[in-house]
Amino acid sequence: MSVTICQSMGFVVSALGIGGIIASTCMDQWSTQDLYNNPVTAVFNYQGLWRTCVRESSGFTECRGYFTILGLPAMFQAVRALMIVGIVLGLLGLFVCIFALKCIRIGSMEDTAKANMTLTSGIMFIIAGLCAITGVSVFANMLVTNFWMSTTNMYQGMQNVQNRYTFGSALFVGWVAGGLALVGGIMMCLACKGLIPEESRYKAVSYNASGRNISYRTGPYKGYEADPKTRKGVGYEEAPRSEDGRRPYPSKYDYV
Numbered sequence: 001m002s003v004t005i006c007q008s009m010g011f012v013v014s015a016l017g018i019g020g021i022i023a024s025t026c027m028d029q030w031s032t033q034d035l036y037n038n039p040v041t042a043v044f045n046y047q048g049l050w051r052t053c054v055r056e057s058s059g060f061t062e063c064r065g066y067f068t069i070l071g072l073p074a075m076f077q078a079v080r081a082l083m084i085v086g087i088v089l090g091l092l093g094l095f096v097c098i099f100a101l102k103c104i105r106i107g108s109m110e111d112t113a114k115a116n117m118t119l120t121s122g123i124m125f126i127i128a129g130l131c132a133i134t135g136v137s138v139f140a141n142m143l144v145t146n147f148w149m150s151t152t153n154m155y156q157g158m159q160n161v162q163n164r165y166t167f168g169s170a171l172f173v174g175w176v177a178g179g180l181a182l183v184g185g186i187m188m189c190l191a192c193k194g195l196i197p198e199e200s201r202y203k204a205v206s207y208n209a210s211g212r213n214i215s216y217r218t219g220p221y222k223g224y225e226a227d228p229k230t231r232k233g234v235g236y237e238e239a240p241r242s243e244d245g246r247r248p249y250p251s252k253y254d255y256v
Contacts, residue, residue: 003194004102006187007118011045011097012124016186018090020177021132025083028053028063029168031143045163048170049080075142078185080133083174086128090181093124097188102195118188125185132178136171 028048035044044055053063066072098116099106147164 003191005110006194007100007102007191010122010125010184010187010191011094012184013180013187014090014097014121015094017125017129017132017179017181017184018087018094020173020180021083021086021128022138022144023182024132024174024177025087027168027170030139030170031165033167034147034164034166045165046168047165048084049076065223068100073142073147074232075138079135079139082131084244085177086131086135086181089124089131093121093185096124097121111195115192116210118164118195119192122188122192125168125181125188126187129180129182129185132174134176136178140167140171154170198253 028051029046029050032043032046042057046053046055051063051065053061055061069077096117098104100114100121102111102114143165147166
């Protein structure tokens with residue numbers, strides 16, 4: 001029962017994590033404009049992995065996608081790749097995990113096959129969570145670097161100062177979702193051990209004696225001696241004996 005609960009909880013937690021990774025990847029607020037020095041502004045900028053948006057004070061929002069790939073920084077493209085890999089592995093892990101659940105019976109599938117599928121899905125969830133956490137952390141590092149460079153230019157009195165950007169809500173969603181996927185994958189790996197049958201955990205080793213080590217000991221031949229009690233049976237007739245105790249003709253027992 002505990003194995004089923006652990007496996008089911010791992011599936012639910014992993015599903016929440018994969019859903020959060022998908023939501024984080026599609027969100028536009030990966031970086032938001034810092035309003036620390038300018039709390040009152042008519043325009044608010046925020047950026048995502050796929051497009052950049054501008055929101056006016058009137059409530060009108062306009063977004064423009066990144067129409068080029070070559071013009072984007074290499075680290076930005078790496079973050080995109082990590083998030084996509086995490087989503088693909090997570091969806092594959094969910095598909096495998098559905099058939100590996102102990103509470104679901106499909107044909108004559110054995111527990112060993114379910115254990116292998118559970119371990120496979122757990123490893124996929126762990127890799128997906130690590131990809132999401134790594135991608136979000138790389139993007140956050142980029143924001144921190146650009147933030148302090150913009151702050152330094154601002155204090156040096158440069159006129160053409162760009163807007164500073166800080167962490168958006170999508171980063172926190174990605175961190176939490178990656179952690180949930182990682183925890184769910186660990187729970188699936190722990191549940192795999194309980195699904196393995198007891199008899200298959202230890203493989204019996206049979207020892208066969210080699211023909212060279214077998215020694216045969218010969219002894220004197222002993223002829224067949226029938227038990228006199230069992231000589232008489234159905235259809236057996238004893239031959240008549242003479243006065244000296246011998247039969248008039250030899251019997252087959254006289255040659256023994």
